[in-house]
Amino acid sequence: MNNVSLIGVTSIVAATLCMALGSIAPAIGEARAIIQALSSIAQQPDESGSLSRTLFIGLAMIESIAIYCFVISIILIFTNPFWTFVSSKSGG
């Protein structure tokens, strides 16, 4: 296996692993946050405005971890710096 295909295979495997493993923890975290927020809204419906605003902010914070993984996967697949380096070197 030459360098280019090695880098290609590694990038794709790393991108899928990054997305698959990296979305587990944010999914659990978001689920827990929503559970808490829903039960709090059920207990105190008057506070639903501020609760849902805080929930949205918290969800955005948690989700940004998954977004980091997604951005890294996208970089690995579409604009891989190592791939560009190797192909520019071999292609001349």
Place this chain on the structure above:
Amino acid sequence: MPITPDSTIYWHHGFVRLNATILYTWLLMLLLTMLSWFVTRHLKGADSPRSRWQNALEAVVVTVRSQIRDICPEESDTYLPFAGTIFLFIATSSLLEVVPGWHAPTASLSTTAALAICVAIAVHIFGILKQGVSGYLRHYIRPAVFMLPFNLLNEISRTLALALRLFGNIMSESLIVGVLLAIAPFVFPLIMQAFGLLTGFIQAYIFAVLSMVYIAAAVQSQTEQKGKTNE
């Protein structure tokens, strides 16, 4: 597959390049400015009947103002132009995705990074205006001096997170629609596009609310301290 509108270049002369991001940002700025100017050009006194468009814009401004007041109760109108402009810019650019041929400028990392840097600078400016240079810089060594590197790290990472979150959400939306067009081209892209409108709007809300939270944190640390000294 082009993942950002940066790679679409319409015109270039020397090192000056006009790509889709810049063009659509200008179009959006023109649209927002012309619309506001057009609606507010014949404003009369408070008693006269309001036009339909004026009612719509007033509803937007009142909503944004009440949201800001919830986060930062004092002097909320100081931050209304900044946070409101950011919200309107991102929300309009996401909602205009229904127009065929529209490239949302927020799907490019350069736009979102520029917005996040604007927020980072505005936090410092509002903080310094409110509590002076030394008073503002002192909050970096709170609660203890050894927290200084963590506070600085927090400053950098939250700006990065602000930019990447918006970029990732808006970019992934167009990417998903592109992938779905290749797999199931009939109904499913429409559903995802409708879902993307919702995500884009929520992201605009989150961006504006988070920047308001950062500004409020920079501004309010002093008022708490003032309250303590008054006691």
